[in-house]
Amino acid sequence: MAQRIGQHTIRLTHPPRVIAHAGLAGKKEKDGPLGAVFDRTFDDVTFGVPSWEEAEQTLLRTALELAAKKAHLPLGSLDLILAGDLQNQCTASSFALSGCGVPFCGLYGACSTMALSLSVASLLIDAGACGFAGAATGSHFCTAERQFRKPLEYGGQRTPTAQWTVTGAGAAILAATGHKSDPRITHVHFGTITDLGVTDAANMGAAMAPAAAKTIGDFLRDTGTAPQDYDLILTGDLGFVGSELLLELLRRDGFDLAGVHNDCGCLIFDREKQDVHAGGSGCGCSASVLCSHILDEMRRGNYKKVLFVATGALLSATSALQGKTIPGIAHAVLITQGTEETT
């Protein structure tokens, strides 16, 4: 059973465990600061298939298969898979999972999908609706470029606030019980769509920062905790521009995240050497970083309490061309390692 605390936060009575996880990434991500910590990296991001869309599907499926393998489960033995992605009509997930024989719950949260899938999966396991659930998402630079921006062959210039879509995927397997070293999800917080009027589709960080600030502020108020009660408050892919705005917005709201905050979009690439402008983005950014680096560090005991806040920009190429503003959303899960629990 779950229990509502404060206005919008949900506390799980029997926090599910992340019994296995896998973070996969492409060539550029391999060359970045986390290159050595991903479970698997791929120099050939075509995966030998005929389209970028299919390459992304392969990556997502591979992440789920590897996570299931690490949990010593055949993929087909899961009770439910929860996934979503950035391809129009979420075809990366549906084509990746067609034929696997597992019931499927499709989600859409743009780049917030990893936190959204972990949220729903945790609640359903806690409720007894599934025994083993897979939560996954991914993205591919080349699919995203041609769908949202320009044909790759065009070689378009990028503005300084633009982020680089990660070629990567992350998957986690959740269960009601597991080993004591398996991190647990103790709290879930569904975000509220927040739109402060940003219209620049080349500045997703600015569009998503207000949603992240709202979710983090609401979570801290609901739980009566301070930023310093966490080892890490990890946002999804605000990048360098969005992270600065987040800290500023939260300072105005009375919360100082200095020394506690980091962002998957800042962690995944080397800003100086990799020419990614404002950092990484895409569903696969926070998914690959969380499901390799962060959860591995939690297993080693280096982080005990991580508030994972993945952020999504809920625009489409059509809405951008129509001059609409960019609504943002940020979903959060509190992940703990060890016996301690937050109220």
Added chain:
Amino acid sequence: MAQRIGQHTIRLTHPPRVIAHAGLAGKKEKDGPLGAVFDRTFDDVTFGVPSWEEAEQTLLRTALELAAKKAHLPLGSLDLILAGDLQNQCTASSFALSGCGVPFCGLYGACSTMALSLSVASLLIDAGACGFAGAATGSHFCTAERQFRKPLEYGGQRTPTAQWTVTGAGAAILAATGHKSDPRITHVHFGTITDLGVTDAANMGAAMAPAAAKTIGDFLRDTGTAPQDYDLILTGDLGFVGSELLLELLRRDGFDLAGVHNDCGCLIFDREKQDVHAGGSGCGCSASVLCSHILDEMRRGNYKKVLFVATGALLSATSALQGKTIPGIAHAVLITQGTEETT
């Protein structure tokens, strides 16, 4: 708490109630057999806004506001809204709900979204994760035509197997308790992605029928029930072609649905007079029919047990152009009225 029965069906220990619902539709749907039973119909499907996308957003928001009003709740007092749609990156839902101040769980199930949103909402209410939840989806003929098919101005010919995207929306408000006349959701069944190799994007009924047959067959086996145990087994939008295939596939699987089955895509338009070829489709088809006609009939006691099986074709314009097959999915909820419960 939920309890798994059989292989993939979930039985809710404390079945949530649908305390209010609203089904809205456009001009062509008003002229059809259900024209008089929708909560509201609109002759001007532009809604006075500048784009078809925005018109669809207005329709979805209006359905949720009306359902909330019928539940005597301000929309902003809901604990969670679960919604999705067919626009690229689900912008109908995110733009419709931006600014409403309610936590949002975005879903993607194509035309199966009404059953998917009811499924997740029911489980989260049963688990205590929310008190009041809104489940909604919608579609708009003009948005769908230009996004998936041809510009409206082109006046393209339609093949005999093609279905007509419904301009409509449906919304339901769920709660743990309610009036004894409020229908309850007792069982949830997440579908498995099923693909028998159909590649004709103008024959969605054929693409989705195998998924519906799998879900219905699995549900009947899991619950140990027969088709005749239900007053109605209502599929989402298989239309005339898909419905015939469904009955044939289920006959081969040992289940005879004759006299028990109907389909929202067959109910919503007059096949002879309205020139819709194989019937209605779109997220708004099953949503508007369920949330007006069907749930109203349940309140009147005319149906006691309805197995609602919404179907989705998980393709995109890109996957269709790439010659890929069309994966289908069908999610099911068992809705009961009165005190009786199924095992």
